[in-house]
Amino acid sequence: MTLTLDNAAPVTTAAPSAQRRAPRWRGPALGLLLPLTVAVGWEAAVYLGWSNGRLVPPPSRVFSTITELARTGELTRHVAATLGRVAAGFGLGVLSGTLLGAVAGYWSLARRLLDSTVQALRAIPSIAWVPLFILWLGIFETSKVALIAVGVFFPVYLGVMGAIRSVDRKIVEVGRAFRLSGPAMIRRILLPAVLPAYVLALRVGLGLGWMFVVAAEFMGASEGLGFLLIDGQQLGKPAQIVAAIVIFAVLGKTTDWLIEIATLPLLRWQDAFGRHDGET
Template identity: 50%
Template sequence: MSGRTETISVPVKKSKREKRSKFSYKANERWILGSLIPIILLIIWEIAGRVGLIEAHLLPTPSKIFEEIVEMGKEGILIDHIGITLYRVVLGFFIGTIVAVVLGAIVGYFSLFEKLMDPLIQAFRAIPSLAWVPLFILWMGIGEPSKVTLIAVGVFFPVYLNIVSGIQGVDRKLIEVGKIYKFSSVKTLRKIILPAALPSFLVGLRSGLGLGWMFVVAAEIMGASKGLGYLLILGQNTYSPEIVIASILLFALIGKITDSLLKLLETKSLSWQDSLSNQR
């Protein structure tokens, strides 16, 4: 027997704590970097307000606005306002998206319907959002239907435009494949065209949601008694800039959260693409 002893190198596995910490950093890197500039701006804003560079009755400090938000939360009214606004946006978003998908698919795929319908839809798109308000009040009153309908109108146009553009930009070779397998028009639309137009459609969803948050302000001006838009009007009427700015910041925060959810959906849905964003 030889006196030599062989050493076997066993790969050392990283501890669960190390894996968790590394994964946690990568998962939150985008949020950490994205929060740097807002935090710096808030600090500058706070300091400028405390040393008197900004008049408090025009632009309260972030700490004062945060106190107002906390106070409304303790009173139990903040959740009600956020909840009803979120309900209106979500409902209007789904209605506007469904209508946009149906019409966009028809207009994008059938040239006859594009010639018939698209000019009228483009004309309606040029109408300012506030121009719809008195008409919807006359038709549906100042209740929830008029508010949700206004938001749906705002969501409809960007989703419609993106799905039409996405469908008309589909590679013709894919259509030829469907013809080889003798797909019907409906099956070609469902199996080939809509999946190929998915990236454009998801961009339209994010644009539509952003407009939905803009339109909800106009909607809640229409005689609403609850909602973040109502808080804007309340702050204006009571000359309370902290309420106005608190409402604006809540709009920005909740809008960012909902957009991030759609961004996550977009990333998951398009993970198969060999794109620049998927390589980062």
């Protein structure tokens, strides 16, 4: 685009879309820099004899443990069990949190009735739910999924309710001036305004779901990554414990990335700072 002023040379400005962007691989590469540096440093420390690596095994030993678990088929079985529990709990938590959060955010009477109780329940530690869920639902899958759903519910509820309440009143007044119906107001005004905060709430809820699945799999599970942690502790296998932690980290980051990628088309309208600093 060219701007011309009186008695001045033309001034050329580049549109934001034409600005040079960083390569797409740059962000993930920089994100891997820190963990790879720490891993190489610890491997070198054990190799040079600065540590015996007994309690904190080097990455090579952890990698060999993961390889052995994959070879025997145990890794696939444990990962599938944990992923299934997280998926089921995440789905239930998102559904209930979205519905109640939307009702509490849109309807002030419902908020006054619900919010105090929800906030009180949110302060209860996750481990406190374990004996109650075992008593109510038994020690099998239902209680584990319910515990994960509890962890996912609260951030989604708070994110949806807070996002609806923080919608600019002037935007709502514009919708009323155009005589939009209730469903049209939600679809054309509230939903786009709420989406950025909702996506963030989903990501926070997913992170808590991965945390709660560990507590859930402590409840008498015979398979899952939480079971690998307990088994490694009882048998004195620190490499297996660290391997399970690494797998948790990889799965958590991968699922978070999938949510980010899946919701990216819904947020392309944003002219936010983070979209012009080289991130993708």
